[in-house]
Amino acid sequence: MIEMQVIRAQTADVVERLKVKNFDAAEIIDRILEVDGERRKTQKSLDDTLAESNQLARDIGALFKSGKRDEAEQMKERTALLKQQVKALQEILETLTAEQDKLLVQLPNLPHASVPQGKSAEDNDIVHSEGEVPVLVPDAMPHWELAKKYDLIDFECGTRITGAGFPVYKGKGARLQRALIGFFLDSAVEAGYTEYQPPLLVNEASAYATGQLPDKEGQMYHVQLDNLYLIPTAEVPVTNFFRDMILRQEDLPVKSTAYSACFRREAGSYGKDVRGLNRLHQFDKVEVVQITHPDKSYDTLEDMVKYVSGLLRKLELPFRIARLCGGDMSFASALTFDMEVYSAAQQRWLEVSSISNFETFQSNRMKLRFRGEDGKTILAHTLNGSALALPRIVAALLENNQSPEGIRIPKALLPYTGFEVIV
RNA sequence: GGAGAGGUGGGUGAGUGGCUGAAACCAACAGUUUGCUAAACUGUCGUAGGGGUAACCCUACCGGGGGUUCGAAUCCCCCCCUCUCCGCCA
The missing domain is CATH 3.30.930.10 (Bira Bifunctional Protein; Domain 2)
Structure with missing residues (x-):
């Protein structure tokens, strides 16, 4: 499939070139870029949430080691909440990624500049x-x-x-x-x-x-x-x-x-x-x-x-x-x-x-x-x-x-x- | 098809719950030394996604997928694959 970075960087050019293959990509590509943006946003929140979760786990471990059980137990509540968020974000990310892939595989390869226009x-x-x-x-x-x-x-x-x-x-x-x-x-x-x-x-x-x-x-x-x-x-x-x-x-x-x-x-x-x-x-x-x-x-x-x-x-x-x-x-x-x-x-x-x-x-x-x-x-x-x-x-x-x-x-x-x- | 063992980075191979993305060794790459080669020494040495002008930071991945847990390469379940033995067979 066409590389995503090419679609991002040369959007108009991609649409133009696919016309040579008699393929109108404008709509699909708009949608791809939209989904791609969403996907990246979701990825960022997910990563941030996971980062916080990881940090908490480390902190809790340290507290257990130093015998501060009560404090550790308290922090677990926050963890449970983060866990829910992670799960929700993962589902969204999965959906978006699948959608993006589904759209991407519909795009034919870009024709070389020397390819003549034609139908048959x-x-x-x-x-x-x-x-x-x-x-x-x-x-x-x-x-x-x-x-x-x-x-x-x-x-x-x-x-x-x-x-x-x-x-x-x-x-x-x-x-x-x-x-x-x-x-x-x-x-x-x-x-x-x-x-x-x-x-x-x-x-x-x-x-x-x-x-x-x-x-x-x-x-x-x-x-x-x-x-x-x-x-x-x-x-x-x-x-x-x-x-x-x-x-x-x-x-x-x-x-x-x-x-x-x-x-x-x-x-x-x-x-x-x-x-x-x-x-x-x-x-x-x-x-x-x-x-x-x-x-x-x-x-x-x-x-x-x-x-x-x-x-x-x-x-x-x-x-x-x-x-x-x-x-x-x-x-x-x-x-x-x-x-x-x-x-x-x-x-x-x-x-x-x-x-x-x-x-x-x-x-x-x-x-x-x-x-x-x-x-x-x-x-x-x-x-x-x-x-x-x-x-x-x-x-x-x-x-x-x-x-x-x-x-x-x-x-x-x-x-x-x-x-x-x-x- | 039946029984058992096992799947960790390019390779060998440690690691059975907490800075382990992962020791060590080998290979590879760069450099130093050297007349050249070899040897020795020093350093680098996975992939992908995301954030940042940048230095850099975050996340995921230890066959694949689920689960337990605050936390999983490590524990549990399912699947796949490899090896050994048996059966069958070109």
Whole structure:
């Protein structure tokens, strides 16, 4: 969430900037400041009352020791009164704090100055395009037909054993999945990321820290019996590795990567968006996460975009990079670049990676800090990106590389697949 | 799942009702000494909230939450976690 001190010091600016995200914060922020003032006032009275109470307790102790029992007994009356006051003040403080938090978590992160105004994906800035869009034969098939033709993915089987959106990969299809995961992880490790294998279920506190709760509750699968959530992305467990930590400045940047299955309910999606591999309830993804010094985070964001561009280049896929507009950005992000590959048979761009700088939005929630030069604790910046999400990559690979001779596998994957063409 | 033991600051670990936010040691940081390194010595050394122009002061926190008491790291209750043994099991 946005830091309280920022809201206090730059109130008007915060309201103004949130407008870029099409969020009218004026009313909430007024209320936050009001509650904040009340809260602080209450805190002061409570502290003062406790201070008096503590002093009395010490005095009474001293009196008992010196044998002045009567005097001590007298003073106890005052203590009883203070005790009542403390209890009342504590209740008020608790209410105010809860209210303030409830309001604060409703505020999306402040967008970076470079974020364009806009409502939807159509208003995103395409900042880069590269690669040749392949010219396909007239009877080219979309990936779901290719998957069937070459017996790579059995959508019906997945539907039968689980439900729609849970495909079963088979034969060379399964091998291609494993190849991509291996390729992505090896590349990330080579780029200096530490590989992790995270839990696929997380507790409430973790889901809250990265911003999935309280907001996007309906997007996650929830195991009620144990109150655990299936992760929608490895970002959640991996970023939470560092929850409540104070890092040393020389440890920054912390670079982590993990492969995981990802689970998303995707409530409300329909139509051509969910056809084939376009949108699934379970999919595979390799994620990269960085924790950086605040001064470096935007350089890092650029590095991450370059890194993912390199992966797409090696996969020989035409891609473009979009700077998301305020309306298309996620709640927690300050600046996001989407990477999209061209899916030639569907003739549309598919998002395969989303790379974001969250600045202190997540670290503030999860108290992820480092110690600065002067010894003070400073909130770190967190960033993450897909590198990469598999299904749409597979879709594009199948569609773009199809020919009468079969589906060609890009060279970079050969060591991982062991075959160069799917026939 | 059953039985027992235990959870204290970055680490080890004292502390069973009253200046204990917490001894001591280690680690870390700064300085002195030193040709350099090491050693030795001196000092600093938790986090958060609040008040004050400031020096500084107050408050909370010893796994989490309640309770007893004038006063709780210390006593009581509930929960969580870790370890050991047994059972079960990929």
